[in-house]
Amino acid sequence: MPNDGSTKLSKNLLRMKFMQRGLDAEAKKQLEEEEKRIISDEHWYLDLPELKAKESFIVEERSYVPCEDLVYGRMSFKGFNSEVEKLMVLMNAPREEEDEEEEKDMTRMDTDITDEEMAMRYGSLVESMKRRFAKKRERTSLKNEEEDVNQNIVETQPKKVFLKPQD
């Protein structure tokens, strides 16, 4: 049958991918619009005002411990139980120190190891790390250098040269 318009293909059929190759631009546009309308109709949403999560300035705390700064619950007096006395020192002391530090500067980050401690530790490590990466020959000279520092005696190592074997 010739194309006289009397026979029309159904929309669903036209929407199929392989059918769209032969369609002209206008028909394509129309189909797309229709498809869009279907999708937007199917999309649903809650007709509610947008909820704003308001940050509260009130914080609840259920425990008396932080409020009244209560101490560790195990106690021993006059050396009755030395283990507990050690624990008392351990559990009650750090909190005070922390508080003091926090009061000193709130901006500083909360670290277990202070900068000074780290510097001390690395200061002592420098020598051993140096030795680790030095070559065997350098190691002996390094050792000598250390001694130099301690005793202030400057020894100049004679440069190693090939010794001719004696006949």
Added chain:
Amino acid sequence: MNILHSCFKAQIGEVVLPGDVFRFDVSSVEEDSSVKAEKIICGPGLRRNGDEILVYKSGILRHKQPNVYWIDSQQKRYVPVKGESVIGIVTAKSGDIFKVDVGGSEQASLSYLAFEGATKRNRPNVQVGDLVYAQFIIANKDMEPELVCIDSCGRANGMGVFGADGFLFKVSLGLVRRLLTPQSETVKDLEKIFPFEMVVGLNGRVWVKAKTVQQTLIVANLLESCENMTAQQRQTLFKRVAEGAL
């Protein structure tokens, strides 16, 4: 800052009753951005309800710098709170958990793995009737409370089973807090008498042990009598005990 604190200021140190309300002028709070960053911590006895604070315990309103407020109240019933250390009595062993009585509305559960050095193969030696010093890791009004005997690093730090002998008794929660305040006067007076050991749980249980049974009982009786005594009365009583009058 001042806006938030002003409504409390008049009442600090005064008696407040359940139902009392502290209101803030929220609109003024919103305007000032510097105030917005400021927070108020309401401790036990105070509850947030929207933008106001309700009182739900009767007692004295206390304040700690910079922004902590709470009600200092007297009560005997313990309500579990997360993070608090208590003395519990093991009441049942069932599979991999122990049931522990802490004096709350419900028994707390304590996993056998929540002890220092405990593994699936190496079970802790806990018997029914043992005393444990433990802290709450779950304490919720809708759920069963859960105890652990280790801190976040897995160390016991004095928690776990204790008290081979010694004496356990109950005091009010207010007295327990008085004993645990830093540099507590009561404890300072008490430690002058003779060497002894004490475990104080925030649930109102106190365990004491001294060299002899007699001394243990003296300490226990003194502690119990501290409940309703002025500092002066206490000092005279303790002096009499130290002199051996009792």
